[in-house]
Amino acid sequence: MTHNPSSLSRPSERIIEAASRLFFRQGYCSTGINQIISESGVAKASFYTHFPSKEALAMAWLRQREERWIEQLTERISQHQLTEKRVSAMYTMWYDQIREEGYRGCGFINMAGEFSDEKSPVRALVRDHKERVRQVVANNVLNEYRPMMEPEVFDELVNTIYSLFDGAIIQAQNFMQDWPIDSAMKTSMKTLSHYRSGAVL
Amino acid sequence: MTHNPSSLSRPSERIIEAASRLFFRQGYCSTGINQIISESGVAKASFYTHFPSKEALAMAWLRQREERWIEQLTERISQHQLTEKRVSAMYTMWYDQIREEGYRGCGFINMAGEFSDEKSPVRALVRDHKERVRQVVANNVLNEYRPMMEPEVFDELVNTIYSLFDGAIIQAQNFMQDWPIDSAMKTSMKTLSHYRSGAVL
DNA sequence: TAGGTTTTAGACAGACCTGTCTGTACGGAG
DNA sequence: CTCCGTACAGACAGGTCTGTCTAAAACCTA
Numbered sequence: 001m002t003h004n005p006s007s008l009s010r011p012s013e014r015i016i017e018a019a020s021r022l023f024f025r026q027g028y029c030s031t032g033i034n035q036i037i038s039e040s041g042v043a044k045a046s047f048y049t050h051f052p053s054k055e056a057l058a059m060a061w062l063r064q065r066e067e068r069w070i071e072q073l074t075e076r077i078s079q080h081q082l083t084e085k086r087v088s089a090m091y092t093m094w095y096d097q098i099r100e101e102g103y104r105g106c107g108f109i110n111m112a113g114e115f116s117d118e119k120s121p122v123r124a125l126v127r128d129h130k131e132r133v134r135q136v137v138a139n140n141v142l143n144e145y146r147p148m149m150e151p152e153v154f155d156e157l158v159n160t161i162y163s164l165f166d167g168a169i170i171q172a173q174n175f176m177q178d179w180p181i182d183s184a185m186k187t188s189m190k191t192l193s194h195y196r197s198g199a200v201l
Numbered sequence: 202m203t204h205n206p207s208s209l210s211r212p213s214e215r216i217i218e219a220a221s222r223l224f225f226r227q228g229y230c231s232t233g234i235n236q237i238i239s240e241s242g243v244a245k246a247s248f249y250t251h252f253p254s255k256e257a258l259a260m261a262w263l264r265q266r267e268e269r270w271i272e273q274l275t276e277r278i279s280q281h282q283l284t285e286k287r288v289s290a291m292y293t294m295w296y297d298q299i300r301e302e303g304y305r306g307c308g309f310i311n312m313a314g315e316f317s318d319e320k321s322p323v324r325a326l327v328r329d330h331k332e333r334v335r336q337v338v339a340n341n342v343l344n345e346y347r348p349m350m351e352p353e354v355f356d357e358l359v360n361t362i363y364s365l366f367d368g369a370i371i372q373a374q375n376f377m378q379d380w381p382i383d384s385a386m387k388t389s390m391k392t393l394s395h396y397r398s399g400a401v402l
Numbered sequence: 403t404a405g406g407t408t409t410t411a412g413a414c415a416g417a418c419c420t421g422t423c424t425g426t427a428c429g430g431a432g
Numbered sequence: 433c434t435c436c437g438t439a440c441a442g443a444c445a446g447g448t449c450t451g452t453c454t455a456a457a458a459c460c461t462a
Contacts, residue, residue: 025317029230048450104317113315127375164388166372245422245442246442
């Protein structure tokens with residue numbers, strides 16, 4: 001072993017690790033293959049034996065991020081029984097992500113923004129991810145509310161809570177401040193109690 | 202006059218017109234100078250006499266878009282007296298933009314996503330634009346509510362309505378559907394009546 | 403130790419990028 | 433008509449990009 005800057009043994013892991021950092025921080029277009037192989041300490045030929053193209057690497061990274069992200073979200077949610085606490089746990093995830101990765105917003109949305117063709121597999125993956133988050137809101141967060149209201153009203157509530165949650169991170173990214181997340185959480189709580197009290201529509 | 206595909210006389214106008222279309226549809230990185238000059242029917246030398254760089258063109262476009270956008274928003278709002286109608290008018294603007302330009306989301310946010318350096322003038326312009334939208338919400342849309350509540354409560358309401366409005370377009374872009382806008386508008390209305398009834402916090 | 407697989411470094415091709423430069427054509431003002 | 437500012441076409445430079453290729457070195461297993 002001649003050179004191992006990131007202390008990860010397998011090249012493919014080092015590549016994804018570097019791609020994760022660079023794609024997230026700099027964006028897809030602004031990050032070159034040469035920078036990725038340089039920072040992961042991998043030869044260019046090795047890169048192309050593991051990944052057929054730059055876009056394939058992006059897909060691999062997004063798939064890994066999706067898996068870990070959903071896993072972490074559901075894990076955080078499952079630690080609480082009260083619906084309000086579960087909603088709160090979702091927002092804590094945004095806070096923690098900001099503390100960890102800075103105000104870089106949602107890696108999926110940022111990525112989708114660089115692929116203007118809506119038929120691109122990257123766009124499809126991002127859509128699937130967001131749909132899955134919405135499903136988590138419906139099935140893992142608000143499930144307790146489901147029998148309390150008509151299905152269409154429940155769907156409306158799910159869409160609202162999901163939109164508030166997901167819109168918050170983009171605002172925080174733009175302003176580089178926390179207040180959009182605070183604001184979204186407060187509105188989520190109010191919306192929740194509003195629906196619970198039966199004063200819907 | 203040898204060639205005038207866009208029927209606009211002055212070259213700088215044709216350039217900005219082409220840039221507007223291409224930057225908005227394809228993104229900044231994916232749009233080359235050569236495509237812009239080709240589609241605007243302008244010589245490369247002419248381009249560089251009017252704009253010192255590609256980024257300067259992007260700035261010029263964003264400034265124009267900002268001006269027209271705020272102008273249109275305030276104009277639409279001013280046509281109504283009731284606060285609820287004014288909020289509704291904001292969302293009508295999103296609907297109309299989607300009908301006109303497709304599900305391409307917010308041109309400012311998309312642009313900001315391609316400039317990872319938060320000190321970039323493009324990022325500053327986008328932040329200023331969003332702050333200005335928030336000011337419009339405070340001064341032109343919700344102004345009637347201001348004397349009804351404490352200043353910090355009013356600010357909270359402004360942030361909520363603004364975040365709902367601005368988050369909706371990103372969701373609509375991702376899903377290529379209208380429902381996030383419907384959802385945000387409904388939540389805005391409920392939030393409004395909630396605050397109005399005095400049942401805040 | 404032997405053999406086959408993986409990784410290494412880096413040159414290279416071909417395309418594309420921004421921005422500069424040369425030279426020509428046109429059109430209005432004096 | 434002459435002059436001058438503006439726009440034209442397009443070659444060109446210098447750099448960057450992705451992806452391919454060569455050939456040697458390292459590694460693992462038998």
